[in-house]
Amino acid sequence: MAVEKTAPAIELINVSRRFLSPTGKSLTAIRDFTMTVERGEFVAVVGPTGCGKSTTLNLVTGLARPSAGEVRVMGAPVKGIDPRIGFVFQTDALFPWRTVIENVMAGPVFRGRPKAQAQASARDWLARVGLARFEQHYPHQLSGGMRKRVALAQTFINGPEILLMDEPFSALDVQTRVLMHEELLRLWSEAKASVVFVTHDLEEAIALADKVYVLTAGPATVKSVYTIDLPRPRVVADIRYEQSFIDYSRTIWADLKEEVETSYARAAA
Amino acid sequence: MTDAIVNISTASFRPGTSDAEIEAAAAKAAAHRRHAVTFWRLGILVVFLGLWEIAGRMAWIDPFFYAMPSTIAGRLYEWTTEGTSEGPLWYHLYVTMEESVLGFVTGSVAGIVIGVALGRNRMAADIFSIYIKVINSIPRVVLAPIFIMILGLGLASKVALAFVMVFFVVFHNAFQGVREADRAMIANARILGASDWQLTRSVIVPSAMSWIFASLHVSFGFAIIGAIVGEFVGSRYGIGLLINIAKGSFDAAGMYAAIVIVMVVALGAEYLMTLVESRLAKWRPQPLHETQ
Numbered sequence: 001m002a003v004e005k006t007a008p009a010i011e012l013i014n015v016s017r018r019f020l021s022p023t024g025k026s027l028t029a030i031r032d033f034t035m036t037v038e039r040g041e042f043v044a045v046v047g048p049t050g051c052g053k054s055t056t057l058n059l060v061t062g063l064a065r066p067s068a069g070e071v072r073v074m075g076a077p078v079k080g081i082d083p084r085i086g087f088v089f090q091t092d093a094l095f096p097w098r099t100v101i102e103n104v105m106a107g108p109v110f111r112g113r114p115k116a117q118a119q120a121s122a123r124d125w126l127a128r129v130g131l132a133r134f135e136q137h138y139p140h141q142l143s144g145g146m147r148k149r150v151a152l153a154q155t156f157i158n159g160p161e162i163l164l165m166d167e168p169f170s171a172l173d174v175q176t177r178v179l180m181h182e183e184l185l186r187l188w189s190e191a192k193a194s195v196v197f198v199t200h201d202l203e204e205a206i207a208l209a210d211k212v213y214v215l216t217a218g219p220a221t222v223k224s225v226y227t228i229d230l231p232r233p234r235v236v237a238d239i240r241y242e243q244s245f246i247d248y249s250r251t252i253w254a255d256l257k258e259e260v261e262t263s264y265a266r267a268a269a
Numbered sequence: 270m271t272d273a274i275v276n277i278s279t280a281s282f283r284p285g286t287s288d289a290e291i292e293a294a295a296a297k298a299a300a301h302r303r304h305a306v307t308f309w310r311l312g313i314l315v316v317f318l319g320l321w322e323i324a325g326r327m328a329w330i331d332p333f334f335y336a337m338p339s340t341i342a343g344r345l346y347e348w349t350t351e352g353t354s355e356g357p358l359w360y361h362l363y364v365t366m367e368e369s370v371l372g373f374v375t376g377s378v379a380g381i382v383i384g385v386a387l388g389r390n391r392m393a394a395d396i397f398s399i400y401i402k403v404i405n406s407i408p409r410v411v412l413a414p415i416f417i418m419i420l421g422l423g424l425a426s427k428v429a430l431a432f433v434m435v436f437f438v439v440f441h442n443a444f445q446g447v448r449e450a451d452r453a454m455i456a457n458a459r460i461l462g463a464s465d466w467q468l469t470r471s472v473i474v475p476s477a478m479s480w481i482f483a484s485l486h487v488s489f490g491f492a493i494i495g496a497i498v499g500e501f502v503g504s505r506y507g508i509g510l511l512i513n514i515a516k517g518s519f520d521a522a523g524m525y526a527a528i529v530i531v532m533v534v535a536l537g538a539e540y541l542m543t544l545v546e547s548r549l550a551k552w553r554p555q556p557l558h559e560t561q
Contacts, residue, residue: 093457
């Protein structure tokens with residue numbers, strides 16, 4: 001076996017995570033979870049709603065600690081918040097009292113870059129996401145898709161080597177979502193980051209990712225892993241009509257469907 | 270098909286429905302509404318003051334106790350031109366304002382700082398919350414005699430009373446505002462690289478600002494209450510003293526005149542506060558109006 005020079009970007013090794021509910025009961029969100037994300041790899045995680053998908057991301061950021069098992073980032077165990085990580089949230093996490101450009105330059109300024117430098121870099125990123133004209137707007141003056149682009153610029157400006165995305169586009173309408181997929185793939189191919197993309201939308205996962213992890217109904221563990229061998233660069237708007245995409249979709253859905261049904265039956269019971 | 274097209278085109282050219290006409294009509298309606306509001310506001314004031322005046326003159330109510338708008342206006346005129354029996358009106362007003370403003374500023378700064386500090390530190394909040402609850406249960410005005418005994422008849426006792434009136438209101442709102450700060454936003458700031466202090470300064474405090482401002486609106490009024498109650502209990506100058514003296518000499522017009530002065534000042538302060546807030550809160554879709 002060849003010894004790898006570079007450790008994988010993210011490793012979760014037999015990780016479990018328990019929460020205390022407000023009434024003091026212990027709840028298991030994920031159990032014996034093992035996942036490896038290579039450098040530059042785009043991994044999508046799908047699973048039924050509420051199964052603990054987001055928890056996996058919080059473990060990688062260091063915002064949450066595993067109850068058992070080990071989480072490694074770039075070969076080293078996670079201790080606190082890693083500056084090499086970027087995170088795009090499901091909800092709107094922009095600062096509403098800051099203008100668009102002030103939002104984008106927040107990261108570099110927090111990290112101690114001089115303000116003028118941060119501003120120049122923010123301008124550059126806003127141009128890349130097509131929002132150069134909206135520098136001085138406030139978030140509430142933008143549409144949902146534009147706010148998401150600001151959020152992407154805000155994350156990418158820090159040059160993350162690892163990008164974690166928690167259902168980032170789930171609040172957008174379908175047309176905007178496809179545009180955002182294109183945008184994300186373009187930014188990702190330039191930035192060469194490793195991505196973990198959590199979603200409940202299987203087609204989104206297949207269209208974007210190199211690998212799709214299917215999780216079980218909660219407590220989540222990995223049910224199966226599919227390698228998506230579709231050529232890049234991909235055109236997200238068209239790829240869904242290709243036969244190989246449909247085949248992947250059918251296979252993985254058959255797998256995921258059981259878990260969704262289990263989860264649904266549990267919620268109904 | 271052709272029928273439909275004909276209908277649409279005739280509909281869009283119906284007289285009085287072009288964009289310009291509709292806009293003009295809407296602007297006219299809005300102006301009309303504004304005028305109606307102003308008219309009724311003034312009308313109600315005039316009717317109220319008129320009835321009061323007539324009731325006093327016809328002796329339906331005893332002017333000795335209730336005064337009349339004309340005698341109140343006369344007293345205000347006399348105070349502004351000739352001064353009060355205790356010296357110039359402006360000096361009394363200045364003293365009361367000085368006490369209120371000092372109490373307001375110190376009370377709100379302390380309220381914000383301690384509110385944010387306890388809001389950020391759950392352990393400290395759990396420990397101190399019981400004491401704050403206990404102290405908060407004291408009706409503030411009963412502290413007036415104590416402050417006057419300790420701090421004397423001068424400025425300090427009134428400022429202290431205004432301070433305690435303001436502090437708790439601002440503290441509670443700052444604390445609550447910090448607690449309500451959006452968790453995703455906080456997580457976002459931390460992952461973007463914010464240190465604890467940066468997080469507090471550039472995320473927590475701004476997001477608590479609308480809560481804090483809601484309390485600042487009411488608390489300037491509270492600061493005035495503190496100052497005036499302090500002056501009632503013991504002082505050498507101030508609007509509260511004027512009211513007290515008017516009470517002692519059964520000068521109803523003097524009491525109402527002092528109340529009018531306080532009203533005008535409080536409304537002015539409220540107006541200034543709204544101006545400041547709408548400047549600071551230009552990022553918000555709609556500025557919040559006063560809470561109460």
